[in-house]
Amino acid sequence: MQKKKDSLRKNIKKGLVKIIKDAVTRAPQEIIDRLNSIKNEESSEIAKKQLELILKNFQYGAENKIPVCQDTGVLNFFIELGAKFPFVTNFQDIIEDAIKEANETIPLRGNSVDPITGQNPENNLGINVPPIYLDIINDSNDLKVTVLAKGGGAENISKLFMLNPSNGFEEFQKKIVETLNEGGGMPCPPVILGIGLGGDASKCMCLAKKALLRPLNSRNPRTEVAEIERELIEKINDLQIGVMGLGGDVTCLDVHIEVAMRHPASYPVGLIVQCYSHRIASFKLNKEGSIAYGV
Amino acid sequence: MEYKLNLPVQKKELTPLQVGDIVYLNGEIVTGRDQVHKRIIDYKNQGKKIPERFYGLKGCGIYHCGPIIEEKNGNYQVISGGPTTSQRMDHLENEVVSLLGIRFIIGKGGMKNLKTKDLQVAYLSYTGGCGAIINQKIKKIKHVEWKDLGLCEAAWFLKVEEFGPLIVAQDVHGKSLY
Numbered sequence: 001m002q003k004k005k006d007s008l009r010k011n012i013k014k015g016l017v018k019i020i021k022d023a024v025t026r027a028p029q030e031i032i033d034r035l036n037s038i039k040n041e042e043s044s045e046i047a048k049k050q051l052e053l054i055l056k057n058f059q060y061g062a063e064n065k066i067p068v069c070q071d072t073g074v075l076n077f078f079i080e081l082g083a084k085f086p087f088v089t090n091f092q093d094i095i096e097d098a099i100k101e102a103n104e105t106i107p108l109r110g111n112s113v114d115p116i117t118g119q120n121p122e123n124n125l126g127i128n129v130p131p132i133y134l135d136i137i138n139d140s141n142d143l144k145v146t147v148l149a150k151g152g153g154a155e156n157i158s159k160l161f162m163l164n165p166s167n168g169f170e171e172f173q174k175k176i177v178e179t180l181n182e183g184g185g186m187p188c189p190p191v192i193l194g195i196g197l198g199g200d201a202s203k204c205m206c207l208a209k210k211a212l213l214r215p216l217n218s219r220n221p222r223t224e225v226a227e228i229e230r231e232l233i234e235k236i237n238d239l240q241i242g243v244m245g246l247g248g249d250v251t252c253l254d255v256h257i258e259v260a261m262r263h264p265a266s267y268p269v270g271l272i273v274q275c276y277s278h279r280i281a282s283f284k285l286n287k288e289g290s291i292a293y294g295v
Numbered sequence: 296m297e298y299k300l301n302l303p304v305q306k307k308e309l310t311p312l313q314v315g316d317i318v319y320l321n322g323e324i325v326t327g328r329d330q331v332h333k334r335i336i337d338y339k340n341q342g343k344k345i346p347e348r349f350y351g352l353k354g355c356g357i358y359h360c361g362p363i364i365e366e367k368n369g370n371y372q373v374i375s376g377g378p379t380t381s382q383r384m385d386h387l388e389n390e391v392v393s394l395l396g397i398r399f400i401i402g403k404g405g406m407k408n409l410k411t412k413d414l415q416v417a418y419l420s421y422t423g424g425c426g427a428i429i430n431q432k433i434k435k436i437k438h439v440e441w442k443d444l445g446l447c448e449a450a451w452f453l454k455v456e457e458f459g460p461l462i463v464a465q466d467v468h469g470k471s472l473y
């Protein structure tokens with residue numbers, strides 16, 4: 001039994017190192033395909049030229065196995081642990097081991113800074129990093145881990161709105177569009193938005209973050225929510241902020257909204273902004289220890 | 296229009312540049328983001344000596360960038376080095392530009408309060424996220440100052456060739472694409 005656990009632990013670390021590397025050195029195919037099609041339809045010459053450079057950069061990063069963006073971000077880990085998966089741990093130590101290896105072999109930029117002293121240990125480790133989100137999945141035999149490399153520029157535009165329930169539903173779209181308008185080129189548009197509607201302050205931010213894991217062009221199953229997602233994409237594109245804020249037709253690649261019941265007195269809305277360079281990768285490990293990537 | 300410019304430049308070389316033009320730079324630029332800007336201004340206010348090397352940047356450019364640096368046998372190399380968001384340095388930049396005689400600010404997202412016309416400094420946008428491919432244009436790290444700020448925050452003096460494409464996003468006539 002111990003031998004089996006050791007072997008699973010080894011495979012988890014191997015999987016983690018691989019998905020960190022994949023996430024930071026190449027863009028998901030769905031992003032590449034989407035940017036390619038935007039490039040062909042874009043009416044702004046400046047936006048077009050930049051999209052060409054962006055696609056060349058993705059190719060160069062993947063071929064040379066180096067980070068496409070120097071900001072390798074805060075690595076966010078999303079763990080879906082099957083209740084029947086034979087190995088249970090808090091995963092913190094395995095993730096830290098994997099980050100140590102990734103720091104050396106990729107390499108990653110040191111993105112963990114002590115908020116009191118300003119010191120950077122240059123290893124992406126320290127107090128309360130990296131963020132790990134753990135969900136237990138009933139009836140599942142598998143372990144799935146997704147890593148999202150979240151850069152600072154886009155994260156800085158993220159926001160929590162505690163709206164008035166009397167007009168929160170009517171107001172929130174306006175608030176989000178205003179936020180993106182003020183953000184201009186800062187979050188590296190065209191952006192992807194994760195939005196959490198309802199819940200409480202922390203729940204809506206968490207839902208917003210997790211909403212970013214949904215595939216591009218996927219809509220919320222509730223039709224009225226899906227409709228809001230489509231409306232928001234259109235309104236943000238109407239801002240004509242364009243690639244890097246230099247003008248153009250496409251400012252928003254997608255909007256993903258997740259919903260939670262709220263307190264009668266609160267209307268919380270969480271907004272997490274992601275740059276076009278949506279660096280994400282995942283693996284799935286079954287209980288026998290066989291691993292599949294990009295699932 | 297497309298321009299290839301050798302650094303340092305004279306003030307008059309900025310006059311033809313219009314928003315939307317493409318620029319490639321040859322010569323020396325320095326990386327500087329949050330902490331470098333803060334320290335330059337702090338040192339100035341406290342009467343502390345700013346390293347001589349910074350004054351050698353007259354007519355050159357500051358690049359808002361926190362690169363990934365690799366050290367091999369005592370030599371540093373930029374692995375990936377795209378731009379960071381310029382707006383964070385906005386409240387300090389005019390003072391830094393005046394003090395060092397900077398002619399180009401390179402970054403992403405633009406700067407709301409940069410006095411491009413008064414100070415005759417142009418803002419050049421390099422596409423965010425394109426950090427890997429630009430490493431071909433960074434020929435050498437010539438020098439580093441203030442490494443104690445951390446590898447991402449330090450001032451890396453870079454020798455660049457055909458550094459770009461950079462888009463003139465705020466020109467010296469006061470026009471802006473933002």
